[in-house]
Structure formats: structure tokens, C-alpha cells
Amino acid sequence: MTENKEIIRVENLRREFIVGGEKVKALRGVSFTIYQGEFVTIMGTSGSGKSTLLNILGCLDTPTSGEYRLDGVSVQTMSKNQRAVIRNRKIGFVFQNYNLLPKTTAIENVELPLLYNSSVSSHERRERAVKALEAVGLHERLYHKSNQMSGGQQQRVAIARALVNEPVMILADEATGNLDTRTSFSILTLFQELYERGRTIIFVTHNPELALYSSRNIVLRDGKIVSDTLNLSPASAREAFEALPNDND
Amino acid sequence: MKFANLLKIALKALNNNKLRCFLTMLGIIIGVASVITMLAIGQGSKNSIKAQISEMGSNMIMIHPGNMQRGGVRQSADDMQTLEVSDYEAMKSLPGVAAISPSVNSGGQLVNGNNNYPSTIYGITPDYLDIRKLKVKDGTMFSDHDIQTAAKVCILGKTVVDNLFPGGEDPVGRVVRFGKIPLTVIGVLESKGTNSMGQDQDDVVLAPYTTVMKRILAIDYIQGIFASAVDESTTDETIDQMTALLRDRHKLKESDEDDFQIRSQQELSEMMNSTSDMMTVLLACIAGISLLVGGIGIMNIMYVSVTERTREIGLRMSIGARGIDILSQFLIEAVIISVTGGVIGILIGVLASWLVNVIANWPVYIQLYSVGLSFAVCTVTGVFFGWYPAQKASNLDPIEALRYE
Structure with missing residues (x-):
């Protein structure tokens, strides 16, 4: 896949925090490149620095030193507002706890990122939101409110919200962490479908099992990469899902 | 960021918290409604005083004897005899004077057969009717001829x-007695009711001044002169003319004080x-304080709301809301609450003023400026008290905010 465009390039990324007067090194020189169309899992136990890396990749945080280029643009020199615009145009976030707006319909939740993009008309906004919800298989639940949906459905809405702005990458943070096994696999199947359609996905998780289903696996420990392996034949999440016993006891 | 989008976001957020939104509004509603009502009551009483005064004759000028000293002893007004009929006659020809009448009065018992009633008889000329805005309803006013002959006639209130x-x-046509003097009733005055100071304006008997002077009081001076200026704007000028004339006639030296x-x-x-203005200011202050309390209510609720919605703010930031977008959203929410509260408050204020008028029978008058003022104050309150919480929201760190439980 090396012929593909570079989406992310990080070089010698370091991030230090001062906690209670002591310097904590969360990232100690991380370098990798992610190309368009990859499904990368970033793995590590808690304290490995994966959350810090996620925040930096998501342009929510800036590295103490090192270089981060997203879609050819250098991010670490950007102002807060410029990074907000980058998040709005180039990144789709999926969180562990969905983070949908309460008492708000699916379609309104999905429209939200486009509300912060003034170049999208209200007509186009609605159209794109409907399309994104169709892509995650929720075309029959456009007007369901977030509290009227199951966890799996809520996560699908969240994924639709991440897709609606046509981002260059989807950044998922433990996106299956709050779901039961069956629902996890159905969400994972959705991610694989998106991957097959050419989306770039970065999936941060502590669950080593998920590495089987991605095309590449980066393992972090103590702020450093300990392994970075390609998975040439990812397992099918759909098959795993179908192999699960049905809940009918 | 389009304003329409921000408005949509803010409206949506308010819609999700209807009850809280309404309770916040309540402070503003009560504040604005009380400002409107208090100002309406204040202005209403001011207007009614004004109307009553102009009913009494808005251009009226009253001249009384005064300030006379006899051997260093100041005299009471009743004893002063500095005004004479000739003063009145001389003033008649002043250009600024539209109507003028001398005035002498005497209290006494009126008797008609078995009925009697204590009242005051005013000796005047027919001009007095114009000056005091009185009208003869039944019968006729006495004539100049009656004055010359000191005719025994009267008009009753x-x-x-x-x-x-x-x-x-x-x-x-009937004859009543005032003390021992029989007077023929030739007319009845139209009723004027009580004036703003609670005096019954219908408790009067009018008669030619010559009759009262000669037949009742037996005096050769007059107790006062009532006049009206041609119009309100020339009143001061006319007063100056009168002062000059009287000083000249009374042969007062430069250094002497006026004896009238x-x-x-x-x-x-x-x-x-000025009295009713002070009342209005007082009422407005009380109402203004309640508006201030309402504003602090907005700040309080917005502040709590920012804390409660920290996760939502984090999410909005992560999907691309800039600090200014978050600030605008919360500011717009605060302004919508205060402006909507203001509009409802204005409606309730108008309704309350109307109820005060109908139920308590107090005069009210709603001025446009008080509506505009309270509306402006609401908007400013919204921005002012919404600013701090909105600022706080926009300065949140998205990472921290997303992790907030």
C-alpha cells in the first residue's frame, strides 16, 4: 500500500507533562507513517502513552517536540482555532462513550460537525447526514432520539457523525469498549466495511484481540513503539460475528 | 461560522432544558414586569395630577396680599388689606391677561327652609368661570350689572x-339665606368632583364680589385676585407685568419687599x-433591583449549565467548534433567555398595569420609553451576565472536558 498518499507522518514525537512538580514523559520519541486506506490499531496498556498519542493525532494536543504532519500539513505550529478547523475538516472522532448530545435525534447529532462549517448549506447538511446514517445502516432511525437507542445504535450514530465531514481519517478511541461482545463485533464489522471502501481508520484500544481484524498493528509501551506489524490477511469480523451463539436462551 | 447555525445550536440546547430555561427566565420576567408596572403607576399618577391641575386652570395666576409689616410685626394673610378693587381694575388692561377676577370669600351657614349647610361663599366676577374652568349647568351666570348693583344672587355648587x-x-329661582342675607339662586355649577388634594370642588357658592364685600363682609379691600394668562408660555411674563404694576401702584421703594x-x-x-417624579424613581429602583436579581439568576444558571455540559462542550470542540463558537453559543443562549423573558415580562407588565387600573382603580400610563428601556436592559443583562460563564466554557481544554464525569 506504499503507493498510497501519506495521511499521517510523525517523527520523533515527544510529549512531557508536569504533574505535581515532576516531569512525566508520556511519549519518548515515536515515529511512524500512516498511508491512505490503512486500518491501524494502536495498542498498549494504560500508561503506555496511547491516549496522549491519540490526543496529538486528533489535534487536541500538541507535542512537546517532534513533527506531526496531517494530510501534508504541519500541525504543531498551528493555533488553537486553526486546529479546531483541522478537526472539523479532516478528522472524524469516535469515542468509547459515544458522546451523543442528549435528547437529540440521530440526524441532528450527525449534522453537528457540519453546523461548524459555514461552507455547507442547510440543505446539503441534511443530505450528507442522511447519507452518513445510511452508510452505518441506520436509515430507519433518522429521527430517533439518542436516549431511545441501544448502545450499538448510538455508536453507529457516532460513526456516522465521524463520517459526515468526509474526513481523511477516522480516529476511534476504544470504540467498542462499552459494548457487549456481539455488538462489538457488529461495530467492528462496520469499521471493516469502511476500511474496504478505502477509509483510513486509526483504532486506539487496549484489547489485543482486535489486532486480528486490522491491517496494521502498532504496540506502544512506556511511550515507545515496541512493534509495528502489517497484517496482510485481517480476519473477518462478520464471520466472527456470525459464529457467535445467538442470544436466545 | 454562520450566525444562523449558532442560533440553531443555541435554540436546540435551550429546547433540551425547557424547565430550567423557564425558571431562569422567571427572574427576568418578574423584573421587567415590575419595572413596567411601577413606571406605569408612577406615570399614571403624574398624568392624573397634571390633568387635575389643568382642570383647575393651567394658566391660572393667584395674587394674595402678603409680607406686610406693621412696625416690625409680620401680619397674617387674613389681616392684610393691601389689595384693592382698583388694583384689580388696573390689571384688567395688562396685555398678557386673558381673564381676571377679584376674590373675597367668607364661610357661613346656608339655609333653605329646614335644611342648612356650612359652605364658603366666593365673591367673584363672571371671568372666574373661565379661570377655574367652571360651567353653569342650569340657569345663568350673574351679569356685570349684578356686580354694579351688588345684587343678591348666587350660583350653587x-x-x-x-x-x-x-x-x-x-x-x-329659589331663595336661600347665607347668614342673614337672602340670595336668589340663579344657576347651578356643573360638577367637578374632588381635586388631587382631596378638596370637594363642588362645595362652593359663587356671588358677585360686590355683594360679598358690601353685604356680607362689609370690607373695602379684596382678599385676592385670580387671573389667567393668555397661554402657558407667557405666564411668567404676565406675572412680571403684574408685579411691576402692583409695586408701582403700592408705591414700593426699590428696597421694599413685595406686599403681595x-x-x-x-x-x-x-x-x-417633583413629588410624583420622586415616587416614580423610587418605584423604578425597587423594580430595577429585581431585574438585577434576575440577571444574577441567569449568570448562576448559565454557570451551572457550563459545568453540567462540560462533556458536551468537549465533544463540540473535538468536532471542530472553536473557542469563539462555544462563547457565542452560550452568549446567545443567555441573550435568548433574557430577551424572551423580557418580552414575556413586558406583556405581563402591561397586563398587570391594566389590572391595577381596572381592579384598584389607580391611574396608569405605560410609556413607550419604559418598554424600550426594560427591553434594552434585558439584552444588556443577558450579555453582561452571560459573558463570564460563556468565557469559562470557551476556555475549557477539550481533552479535560471530554474526560469530565
Whole structure:
């Protein structure tokens, strides 16, 4: 896949925090490149620095030193507002706890990122939101409110919200962490479908099992990469899902 | 970021918290409604005082004897005899004077058969009717000829008629006695009711001044002069002319004080206005404080709301809301709450003013400026008290905010 465009390039990324007067090194020189169309899992136990890396990749945080280029643009020199615009145009976030707006319909939740993009008309906004919800298989639940949906459905809405702005990458943070096994696999199947359609996905998780289903696996420990392996034949999440016993006891 | 989008976001957020939104509004509603009502009551009483004063004759000028010293002893006004009929006659020809009448009065018992009633008889000329805005309802006013002959005629006010003629018979043509003097009733005044100071304006008997001077009081001076200026704007000028004339006639030296007092209705109305203005300011202050409390309520709720919605703010930031977008959203929410509260408050204020008018029978008058003012104050309150919480929201760190439980 090396012929593909570079989406992310990080070089010698370091991030230090001062906690209670002591310097904590969360990232100690991380370098990798992610190309368009990859499904990368970033793995590590808690304290490995994966959350810090996620925040930096998501342009929510800036590295103490090192270089981060997203879609050819250098991010670490950007102002807060410029990074907000980058998040709005180039990144789709999926969180562990969905983070949908309460008492708000699916379609309104999905429209939200486009509300912060003034170049999208209200007509186009609605159209794109409907399309994104169709892509995650929720075309029959456009007007369901977030509290009227199951966890799996809520996560699908969240994924639709991440897709609606046509981002260059989807950044998922433990996106299956709050779901039961069956629902996890159905969400994972959705991610694989998106991957097959050419989306770039970065999936941060502590669950080593998920590495089987991605095309590449980066393992972090103590702020450093300990392994970075390609998975040439990812397992099918759909098959795993179908192999699960049905809940009918 | 389009304003329409921000508005949509803010409206949506408010819609999700209807009850809280309404409770916040309540402070503003009560504040604005009380400002409107208080100002309406204040202005209403001011207007009614004004109307009553102008009913009494807005251009009226009153001249009384005064300030006379006899061997260093100041005299009471009743004893002063500095005004004479000739003063009145000389003033008649002043250009600024529209109507003028001398005035002498005497209290006494009126008798008609078995009925009697204590009242005051005013000796005047027919001009007095114009000056005091009085009208003869039944019968006629006495004539100049009656004045020359000091005719024994009188005009009665309604209260006097009611007391002397309880049976409801027509008093015109009947003879009543004032003390020992029989007077023929030739007319009845139209009722004017009580004035702003609670005096019954119908409790009067009018007669030619010559009759009162010669037949009742037996005096050769007059107790006062009532006049009206051609119009309100020339009142001061006319007063100056009168002062000059009287000083000249009374042969006062430069250094002497006036031996008379001239007061105009304008002064009186200014005095009453300043009293009611003070009332209005007082009422407005109380109402303003409640508006302030309402504003602090907005700040309080918005502040709590920012804390409660920290996760939502984090999410909005992560999907691309800039600090200014978050700030605008919370500011717009605060302004919508205060402006909507303001509009509802204005409606309730108008309704309450109307109820005060209908139920308590107080005069009210809603001025446009008080509506505009309270509306402006609401908007400013919204921005002012919404600013701090909105600022706090926009300065949140998205990472921290997303992790907030």
C-alpha cells in the first residue's frame, strides 16, 4: 500500500507533562507513517502513552517536540482555532462513550460537525447526514432520539457523525469498549466495511484481540513503539460475528 | 461560522432544558414586569395630577396680599388689606391677561327652609368661570350689572345643592339665606368632583364680589385676585407685568419687599410633579433591583449549565467548534433567555398595569420609553451576565472536558 498518499507522518514525537512538580514523559520519541486506506490499531496498556498519542493525532494536543504532519500539513505550529478547523475538516472522532448530545435525534447529532462549517448549506447538511446514517445502516432511525437507542445504535450514530465531514481519517478511541461482545463485533464489522471502501481508520484500544481484524498493528509501551506489524490477511469480523451463539436462551 | 447555525445550536440546547430555561427566565420576567408596572403607576399618577391641575386652570395666576409689616410685626394673610378693587381694575388692561377676577370669600351657614349647610361663599366676577374652568349647568351666570348693583344672587355648587335641596327640586329661582342675607339662586355649577388634594370642588357658592364685600363682609379691600394668562408660555411674563404694576401702584421703594404674593398654577404643578417624579424613581429602583436579581439568576444558571455540559462542550470542540463558537453559543443562549423573558415580562407588565387600573382603580400610563428601556436592559443583562460563564466554557481544554464525569 506504499503507493498510497501519506495521511499521517510523525517523527520523533515527544510529549512531557508536569504533574505535581515532576516531569512525566508520556511519549519518548515515536515515529511512524500512516498511508491512505490503512486500518491501524494502536495498542498498549494504560500508561503506555496511547491516549496522549491519540490526543496529538486528533489535534487536541500538541507535542512537546517532534513533527506531526496531517494530510501534508504541519500541525504543531498551528493555533488553537486553526486546529479546531483541522478537526472539523479532516478528522472524524469516535469515542468509547459515544458522546451523543442528549435528547437529540440521530440526524441532528450527525449534522453537528457540519453546523461548524459555514461552507455547507442547510440543505446539503441534511443530505450528507442522511447519507452518513445510511452508510452505518441506520436509515430507519433518522429521527430517533439518542436516549431511545441501544448502545450499538448510538455508536453507529457516532460513526456516522465521524463520517459526515468526509474526513481523511477516522480516529476511534476504544470504540467498542462499552459494548457487549456481539455488538462489538457488529461495530467492528462496520469499521471493516469502511476500511474496504478505502477509509483510513486509526483504532486506539487496549484489547489485543482486535489486532486480528486490522491491517496494521502498532504496540506502544512506556511511550515507545515496541512493534509495528502489517497484517496482510485481517480476519473477518462478520464471520466472527456470525459464529457467535445467538442470544436466545 | 454562520450566525444562523449558532442560533440553531443555541435554540436546540435551550429546547433540551425547557424547565430550567423557564425558571431562569422567571427572574427576568418578574423584573421587567415590575419595572413596567411601577413606571406605569408612577406615570399614571403624574398624568392624573397634571390633568387635575389643568382642570383647575393651567394658566391660572393667584395674587394674595402678603409680607406686610406693621412696625416690625409680620401680619397674617387674613389681616392684610393691601389689595384693592382698583388694583384689580388696573390689571384688567395688562396685555398678557386673558381673564381676571377679584376674590373675597367668607364661610357661613346656608339655609333653605329646614335644611342648612356650612359652605364658603366666593365673591367673584363672571371671568372666574373661565379661570377655574367652571360651567353653569342650569340657569345663568350673574351679569356685570349684578356686580354694579351688588345684587343678591348666587350660583350653587352641586354639593351645596344636594344638601340644601335633598328632595331634588330645582334650586334655580329659589331663595336661600347665607347668614342673614337672602340670595336668589340663579344657576347651578356643573360638577367637578374632588381635586388631587382631596378638596370637594363642588362645595362652593359663587356671588358677585360686590355683594360679598358690601353685604356680607362689609370690607373695602379684596382678599385676592385670580387671573389667567393668555397661554402657558407667557405666564411668567404676565406675572412680571403684574408685579411691576402692583409695586408701582403700592408705591414700593426699590428696597421694599413685595406686599403681595403672586403664584401660578405652573409652580404648583411643578411641585406636584417633583413629588410624583420622586415616587416614580423610587418605584423604578425597587423594580430595577429585581431585574438585577434576575440577571444574577441567569449568570448562576448559565454557570451551572457550563459545568453540567462540560462533556458536551468537549465533544463540540473535538468536532471542530472553536473557542469563539462555544462563547457565542452560550452568549446567545443567555441573550435568548433574557430577551424572551423580557418580552414575556413586558406583556405581563402591561397586563398587570391594566389590572391595577381596572381592579384598584389607580391611574396608569405605560410609556413607550419604559418598554424600550426594560427591553434594552434585558439584552444588556443577558450579555453582561452571560459573558463570564460563556468565557469559562470557551476556555475549557477539550481533552479535560471530554474526560469530565
